[in-house]
Amino acid sequence: MTKELSLEQQEDLLKGLKTRFEKNLNRHEGLEWAKIQEKLEARTEKLWSLNEMERTGGEPDVVGYDQENDEYIFYDCSAESPKGRRSVCYDLEALESRKNHKPENNVIDMATAMGIELLTEEQYRELQKLGNFDLKTSSWVQTPSDIRALGGALFCDRRFGHVFVYHNGADSYYAARGFRASLRV
Incomplete structure (x- = not known):
């Protein structure tokens, strides 16, 4: 199984993640989508994992930022277990x-x-x-x-x-x- 997304799949995933991010601002106060997207575009292997979370019903969203390690933290945020x-x-x-x-x-x-x-x-x-x-x-x-x-x-x-x-x-x-x-x- 390839662990890479096509450019179209990447764009679709980023669009969906951005929409979820904007609809649930209470989950990530003070964080900016543009910085998160920049990080995601630099780490495309992480996009594959996020897509797997999405594909299995997890509805991943940003829930925090680890300043010490410069990492954004995503959790499954679906209402029920994926x-x-x-x-x-x-x-x-x-x-x-x-x-x-x-x-x-x-x-x-x-x-x-x-x-x-x-x-x-x-x-x-x-x-x-x-x-x-x-x-x-x-x-x-x-x-x-x-x-x-x-x-x-x-x-x-x-x-x-x-x-x-x-x-x-x-x-x-x-x-x-x-x-x-x-x-x-």
């Missing part, structure tokens, strides 16, 4: 441990293939300060190694006006659970 990334267990070990009814993929391998990083619990909570996400779905988040070593994995959602963190067997998967990710550019 549709194209649901019904997946946590990692390859979990997938291989299932005897029956295996899902098609797993979160860690999908994120790696897309060039993105699974949100941490802290990042998930930051996202929830920007709006109400996952009111009907849930999203896997990075799981500490001690929990994963015991067979578990963490996921989050928003219910009753609060953000909740839960646990499940890493090999579980549900039609309403996917994952959200971040990308630094």
Whole structure:
């Protein structure tokens, strides 16, 4: 699979990202689209990853700027967990441990293939300060190694006006659970 977008695909993606940026100014106060676009045009491999986020229903948007590293931070900002990334267990070990009814993929391998990083619990909570996400779905988040070593994995959602963190067997998967990710550019 080629990890490059045609010029037309790049233009379409940038146009869509700009429109989303302008419609959701509360997510990135003080940031200027022109500077973000300049950075994106200089890092076209990141455009491919953003396109993968978009293609799978993530609706990526800028949520911050890391001044120390001179990087813009994108998160999946779709109202619900991205549709194209649901019904997946946590990692390859979990997938291989299932005897029956295996899902098609797993979160860690999908994120790696897309060039993105699974949100941490802290990042998930930051996202929830920007709006109400996952009111009907849930999203896997990075799981500490001690929990994963015991067979578990963490996921989050928003219910009753609060953000909740839960646990499940890493090999579980549900039609309403996917994952959200971040990308630094």
